Amino acid sequence: MAATGVGSAERSSLSPGRLQPRSLVRPAVILALLLLVLFLIPAIVSIYYVDAGTQVAIYAIVALGLNVLVGRVGLVSLGQAAVLAMGAWVAARLLFATSLPFEVVLLISGLITMVLGGLVGLPALRMSGMYLALITLMLAGAITVALATINFPNGGHGFSGYNGSLLHLPAIRRPAIAQSDPAFYRYSVIFAALAFVLVLAHVRSRPGRAWAAIRQSESAALAAGINTTVYKMWAFALASFITGVAGALLAGANQFLYSINFQTQDSITILAVVLMGGIFSLWGAIIAALLMQLLPALLNSWGVSSDWLLILFGVGVLQVLTTAPAGLIDQVPKDIRRLGRGIRRLAGGGRAQPADAAASSDDAPASASAALDGERAAAVAAPESERAGEGS
Amino acid sequence: MIEVSDLTVRFGGVTPLDAMSVKFEKGTCGLIGPNGAGKTTFFNVLSGFVKPASGSVTAFGDDLLKMAHFRRARWGVRRTFQTEQAIEELSVYDNVALAHEHSKAPSSSRREDVLNTISFVGLETDPQARVGTLGARDRRLVEVARALVGQPRVVLLDEPAAGLPEEETAHLGDVIKRIPEHSDAVVILVDHDMSLVSSCCSVTAVLDFGKLIAAGQTEDVLRDENVVRAYLGTQAIDE
Numbered sequence: 001m002a003a004t005g006v007g008s009a010e011r012s013s014l015s016p017g018r019l020q021p022r023s024l025v026r027p028a029v030i031l032a033l034l035l036l037v038l039f040l041i042p043a044i045v046s047i048y049y050v051d052a053g054t055q056v057a058i059y060a061i062v063a064l065g066l067n068v069l070v071g072r073v074g075l076v077s078l079g080q081a082a083v084l085a086m087g088a089w090v091a092a093r094l095l096f097a098t099s100l101p102f103e104v105v106l107l108i109s110g111l112i113t114m115v116l117g118g119l120v121g122l123p124a125l126r127m128s129g130m131y132l133a134l135i136t137l138m139l140a141g142a143i144t145v146a147l148a149t150i151n152f153p154n155g156g157h158g159f160s161g162y163n164g165s166l167l168h169l170p171a172i173r174r175p176a177i178a179q180s181d182p183a184f185y186r187y188s189v190i191f192a193a194l195a196f197v198l199v200l201a202h203v204r205s206r207p208g209r210a211w212a213a214i215r216q217s218e219s220a221a222l223a224a225g226i227n228t229t230v231y232k233m234w235a236f237a238l239a240s241f242i243t244g245v246a247g248a249l250l251a252g253a254n255q256f257l258y259s260i261n262f263q264t265q266d267s268i269t270i271l272a273v274v275l276m277g278g279i280f281s282l283w284g285a286i287i288a289a290l291l292m293q294l295l296p297a298l299l300n301s302w303g304v305s306s307d308w309l310l311i312l313f314g315v316g317v318l319q320v321l322t323t324a325p326a327g328l329i330d331q332v333p334k335d336i337r338r339l340g341r342g343i344r345r346l347a348g349g350g351r352a353q354p355a356d357a358a359a360s361s362d363d364a365p366a367s368a369s370a371a372l373d374g375e376r377a378a379a380v381a382a383p384e385s386e387r388a389g390e391g392s
Numbered sequence: 393m394i395e396v397s398d399l400t401v402r403f404g405g406v407t408p409l410d411a412m413s414v415k416f417e418k419g420t421c422g423l424i425g426p427n428g429a430g431k432t433t434f435f436n437v438l439s440g441f442v443k444p445a446s447g448s449v450t451a452f453g454d455d456l457l458k459m460a461h462f463r464r465a466r467w468g469v470r471r472t473f474q475t476e477q478a479i480e481e482l483s484v485y486d487n488v489a490l491a492h493e494h495s496k497a498p499s500s501s502r503r504e505d506v507l508n509t510i511s512f513v514g515l516e517t518d519p520q521a522r523v524g525t526l527g528a529r530d531r532r533l534v535e536v537a538r539a540l541v542g543q544p545r546v547v548l549l550d551e552p553a554a555g556l557p558e559e560e561t562a563h564l565g566d567v568i569k570r571i572p573e574h575s576d577a578v579v580i581l582v583d584h585d586m587s588l589v590s591s592c593c594s595v596t597a598v599l600d601f602g603k604l605i606a607a608g609q610t611e612d613v614l615r616d617e618n619v620v621r622a623y624l625g626t627q628a629i630d631e
Contacts, residue, residue: 209490212481220477223439224538225465225494 087247117240
């Protein structure tokens with residue numbers, strides 16, 4: 001399923017008559033929101049928040065890549081920050097060395113990062129779970145060290161393009177149509193939207209089905225004829241491609257890149273916010289990016305130390321792991337509905353009964369699979385004991 | 393037709409399959425035996441999850457053991473699992489389409505084939521319903537549909553009726569009996585429910601401790617002294 005939201009829409013509208021208008025309403029709402037984000041937000045907020053918005057758009061792409069790996073395929077990668085750094089490096093080098101259009105550089109950086117990131121994903125073919133997480137973390141560490149040694153291109157010559165002198169460094173160029181910060185914000189949001197379209201197209205078609213099968217049961221996937229190796233690599237390639245594009249956008253957004261900005265532990269923060277945003281919904285990636293980029297900007301402008309974020313993320317991840325596995329994207333609407341019911345119950349005391357019934361039905365989806373599993377386990381166990389009875 | 397000869401599987405000191413030789417002809421064949429007899433191990437060898445120590449498996453003239461596991465599914469080996477493995481996150485349609493799009497069946501007839509197979513197994517739910525919301529019977533049927541869609545040549549059903557109440561088992565038995573109308577595949581049914589096996593399968597093979605102890609017409613096999621002894625233990629025969 002593409003997103004839990006889409007899933008619930010499909011579930012509740014079984015008759016084709018109702019499916020038709022809904023399927024049109026949804027894209028319309030998304031388009032309206034996109035236009036709002038594109039034009040209204042840069043018009044009303046300060047340049048400080050426009051820049052934060054650019055970072056949100058870029059990190060939404062990074063989060064989306066990890067969302068695919070962890071949420072769709074079940075591959076935990078702790079190397080995404082390094083993949084992002086590779087994308088930024090390649091883009092910066094290309095932007096200094098060539099006069100190719102920015103869009104072409106985005107594409108080439110995505111493709112090169114896809115190949116390099118695919119190498120990071122190679123261990124995924126043999127490992128899973130914690131071992132894969134550890135291996136990707138180590139590789140990310142190695143890449144970060146390598147990039148810190150080579151340095152990020154800043155207009156110099158040679159392979160690295162690094163110029164030792166720190167004075168009068170040229171800025172990384174931006175596309176002609178997006179020279180100003182608000183324009184580059186819009187540019188980034190549009191590419192983030194394209195990344196979502198690309199991922200959605202994957203999730204809703206053949207690879208999405210194969211990934212769902214692999215995540216639940218690799219043997220069931222193999223038994224259905226799915227080449228699990230190819231589809232896992234495909235997921236890594238897709239995630240690396242969009243993360244590479246995000247890296248190229250980051251090069252354009254920041255205009256000056258320093259290795260100190262790319263740290264191995266960022267990968268862990270990205271995983272934390274992706275989990276908090278909601279791993280089973282692609283839209284969770286947007287929440288993740290807001291948590292990672294907008295929240296620090298807000299705290300900074302309020303004069304609150306950003307160290308509090310680490311504590312907040314720690315608590316948030318614990319909360320997700322213990323009580324809300326589907327993250328904020330699932331939990332918040334549910335809590336709002338629950339709050340609404342509570343208020344209604346307080347308002348009309350006599351009608352508490354139906355409200356209670358609604359409350360239990362709302363909890364049902366979350367616990368449905370658990371209950372079903374229990375039911376099945378009991379059902380499977382029963383004939384087993386009957387048989388034992390027959391045998392003796 | 394599947395021809396198994398001298399198939400041996402070893403896990404360390406355990407020999408779950410010991411020089412098993414048997415032929416399965418077209419139609420539905422039963423494979424029974426007490427717990428731990430090697431039935432599921434045999435299925436795992438056919439679907440490529442377990443590498444045998446020795447022996448050969450030839451199906452319709454092709455050497456199965458030479459193929460990679462996912463290629464066997466493409467070739468036509470399909471199976472269900474003892475613990476049902478319908479993909480919860482996907483819809484009924486997508487679950488079945490999943491097997492179709494990785495089979496040799498043409499993609500132009502996918503929609504039609506998938507919907508036909510869903511109705512063939514008697515699933516009355518909306519094809520767009522998420523499998524995670526379905527009950528045990530429907531999930532089983534989704535898994536069976538996934539094994540039958542496309543062009544299966546060998547269908548392995550591993551205790552498909554486990555955990556189902558009697559009437560649902562009867563429905564499943566109906567579906568299994570009608571499989572020859574749907575495809576030309578060799579169907580091998582593993583189940584502990586003897587009434588299901590005897591109603592679906594004209595021939596049955598019996599495994600015990602990895603050894604084939606009987607094979608032939610189902611009614612003869614079920615009366616075979618060795619089979620009775622394997623199921624009830626020697627004590628019961630002595631009494």
